[in-house]
Amino acid sequence: MLQLDNFFKSAFTVDNIIFGFDEDDIKVLLIKRKEDPYMDKWALPGYFIKEDENLDDAAVRVLEELTGLKDVYLEQVSTFGDINRHPKGRVITVAYYSLVAIHDYNIRPSRIASEAEWIKVKDIEELSFDHYKILQSCFQRLKRKVRIEPIGFELLPPKFTLTDLQHLYEAILEVKLDKRNFRKKILSMDLLVDLNEVQEGVAHRPARLYKFYESKYQEFLAKGLVFDLSEGKAKQSKAIKKSSGIID
């Protein structure tokens, strides 16, 4: 008869890597800890999972408790459990990343967080615990994911310009993209709605504003199209085209 008490048990936490986009840079939300270990050091917002709580629910709760953010995109990335990753004993952590439109939310640090601040990913050199490693792993995941699904829009306000979108992709993919080719591609996917509005108060020709057309994305997927802004126009996926007739 299996008795769980015969096996070692560990504390479990969730850590959230919250990505934002601001002035051409990808940032993450870090908290300054007001609790040992690593008191007064920058860390990812994370805390212990409860006994009666699923992992995803814990990620949502902890995020809200520490930063005030809710209803944001969340995805599990990876689990870190090295024996010595926590100075007080074995603590295994499940890392999640989220995507937030920075200016649409107010951050309210609380609980173990004395401050919370958006910091450029490229300026971060070290963090508490193994959080630097976790950050890198989540940034890699974001980079891959953004080429497969149109999640980048989560990082922009509801109305954005094509240049905003291009800069977002350039920041995530760490590449320079060609303006004309980028526009051709994204518009040909037919996933954006031209709002017939323009920017106000800019000292140059104002840009048109667009929004992401969520429900068209479902049609887009149903047609077997693939979202990839980084290397060209949407292509019909092989799965559909090929299965129709290779007799040779």
Next chain:
Amino acid sequence: MLQLDNFFKSAFTVDNIIFGFDEDDIKVLLIKRKEDPYMDKWALPGYFIKEDENLDDAAVRVLEELTGLKDVYLEQVSTFGDINRHPKGRVITVAYYSLVAIHDYNIRPSRIASEAEWIKVKDIEELSFDHYKILQSCFQRLKRKVRIEPIGFELLPPKFTLTDLQHLYEAILEVKLDKRNFRKKILSMDLLVDLNEVQEGVAHRPARLYKFYESKYQEFLAKGLVFDLSEGKAKQSKAIKKSSGIID
């Protein structure tokens, strides 16, 4: 002062999804449990992690203890921790997948496994615990991963024919590929060595044998090339080409 004992602690396990390839089908290695819960039912090989053991080390150890397999490709996929996933109480599990060339290894079931058997992924309809869900999630991961890195070779014996390789990709990607186009692509990547040997004892024209040229893959990566057999020839990555000169 943070006291870990004030927080909920859970038992935690690793589960291994071991993929193999045989007669044009992707298979997974399942064990028949000789221990409750789910005694005599098919399950993924998995067991409890020890107090002084990192997650990856546990995956390696458990795999060997239950199946006799060692020195195989292993990668963490995802963590499953729903409150009720284990009938005896809270058990959080970290899922790994591995890739094995079926005929190069002998399986020796032991510990909690009374039998171990390779079963086609497409024939599996249910498993113990939430293992069916874990399997699906790992298969999705394999599907994505195989297009980005040449890990498929782990599933083949050291010497294989181009048809073997094509069938492998067709099985994983669940697509039919064109023979001539497939050969053109893979050979143009220059990652295979033609061994100047042919199959023996086949009732048709014997095929040439190839092996994967591991060290050439490093050169290949260094040139900024991308491995993708599913949609065409290796392309120079945008990261390298683009950064060189867009002035417009």
Next chain:
DNA sequence: TCAAAAGTGTTCTTATTACACCCATGG
């Protein structure tokens, strides 16, 4: 001599790249 799979090129179509100038606005 048959069955079974190996091996091999070309053409057409589509996607990707490179690239430069005029436009609208605020200061």
Next chain:
DNA sequence: CCATGGGTGTAATAAGAACACTTTTGA
């Protein structure tokens, strides 16, 4: 009237897709 970023098209190149017949072997 200047500075700033917005907006636009085309031609050349490269990659992808479609497709059929001859070869070699063992039975």
